Amino acid sequence: MAGSAPGVPLYREVKRLLMDALIAGDWRPGTALPAERVLADRFEVAIGTLRKAVDDLVQENILVRQQGRGTFVATHSRERYQFQFFHVVDRGGHAEYPHVRLLDFRKGRAEDEEAAALRIARGGPVFRIKNLLAMRGAPVDVDRITLAQQRFPGLTDRQLRERPGTLYQLYQTAFAITVVRSAERLRAVGADEDAARLLGVDPGSPLLEIRRVAFTYADDPVEFRLSVVNTADHDYVTDLRPDRR
Amino acid sequence: MAGSAPGVPLYREVKRLLMDALIAGDWRPGTALPAERVLADRFEVAIGTLRKAVDDLVQENILVRQQGRGTFVATHSRERYQFQFFHVVDRGGHAEYPHVRLLDFRKGRAEDEEAAALRIARGGPVFRIKNLLAMRGAPVDVDRITLAQQRFPGLTDRQLRERPGTLYQLYQTAFAITVVRSAERLRAVGADEDAARLLGVDPGSPLLEIRRVAFTYADDPVEFRLSVVNTADHDYVTDLRPDRR
DNA sequence: AAGTGGTCTAGACCACCAT
DNA sequence: TGGTGGTCTAGACCACTTA
Secondary structure (H helix, E strand, C coil): CCCCCCCCCHHHHHHHHHHHHHHHCCCCCCCECCCHHHHHHHHCCCHHHHHHHHHHHHHCCCEEEECCCEEEECCCCHHHHHHHCCCEEECCCCCCCCEEEEEEEEEEECCHHHHHHHCCCCCCEEEEEEEEEEECCEEEEEEEEEEEHHHCCCCCHHHHHHCCCCHHHHHHHHHCCCCCEEEEEEEEEECCHHHHHHHCCCCCCEEEEEEEEEEEHHHEEEEEEEEEECCCCEEEECCCCCCCC | CCCCCCCCCHHHHHHHHHHHHHHHCCCCCCCECCCHHHHHHHHCCCHHHHHHHHHHHHHCCCEEEECCCEEEECCCCHHHHHHHCCCEEECCCCCCCCEEEEEEEEEEECCHHHHHHHCCCCCCEEEEEEEEEEECCEEEEEEEEEEEHHHCCCCCHHHHHHCCCCHHHHHHHHHCCCCCEEEEEEEEEECCHHHHHHHCCCCCCEEEEEEEEEEEHHHEEEEEEEEEECCCCEEEECCCCCCCC
């Protein structure tokens, strides 16, 4: 690790190198990284410095440590989706992974909001996915998802229909895109005709509208999602923290 | 640090001791802790171990480090409130501390939901505060706050009216209660008559309802707050992170 | 210049997991 | 038993703040 930039801590440089390797695909999701001692030797830093870099990546949900086993590249499981991205729980507080039904899949051209969120040109080619999410058999949430065609070449509705897990698992396994973070903006709206019909409520009923932008490494946006949630029997919860303490 | 519990890391014990001192009021909010080297000597641990304990408390927003100056007990400023607790921003994304007007202050007996949230007996004595929050002159949010009388002895509407900063600053300075964390549940509702009048919308208009429980040290709940927000021109945003990276 | 937190080292030993 | 991450030590030196 000779010749680092001035003023930048060594462990930040190491973190940068680890992230570069992850972005380059040197270690696939779910696989173990070399042992910390090995990585420390490779980067020619002390073990403590290496660990500090890994600490950061673990905190950002990019790596997962398991004592006695190793350090792994994080994968997208249902559990992870539920804790990190899906914040809707039933009134009792029971978290449950929803049942997802594909309603529509088509190509289109990016509207202003989509283009801005995905940082692509306005009118650029996108995929649009429309899903109906149900919990305990009752429809709760309509998701409209927008993806840049360029990032998901050859995506088909068959992939969406046959996918066993979460969409983010599909992104990861089929397109080597790992979602690591999301930002959401929420507001209350009145149900439009379409949402009212799908969710089984009266038009104009209050619904929770969620705009989510999902990012992969380096704060690169890859998905825009507009969710409309019937909060008659469900809440959006912050604080689903299996972290801290 | 001889005689620690088996299986508990030393830095956790140190963290426990630091929190005990904070709860006991050994260091007042805003004041500096002894230097890390001094604390390490006092607890008879290595500096690295002491730092790891402090790291945790910094991450939990309980302590604040300032290089070259010291480590301080976190205080409640408007900035902190805005980033950690107040998640409403205008559509452009501009965060702005709202103007608060006290509408009502009275004593009452805890309803079921309030009692459960505050972990007090049903029907127990509480204070109820009703505030109208405005941004850029326009009313945006009605807050109904419930506090256990026992935790805030002698609270008066004069204190609320003359308070220069945030409510959490008042809790901290006048009642030695430091809010360190909150949990929120959100849903969309139709405006009732009262909210409609205060926010200047039609009854039944969709509003965002937020239930917040605020906790002090040791996950001890001290405030229940029901907010109703007009999201016509504002959003609730997650991800107001001045942390990480 | 003195004092603070921030980084970095080079180990030792412990707890846990797989075999 | 051997390999992994987790904890802990006892320093040295750097960067920043204050006086």
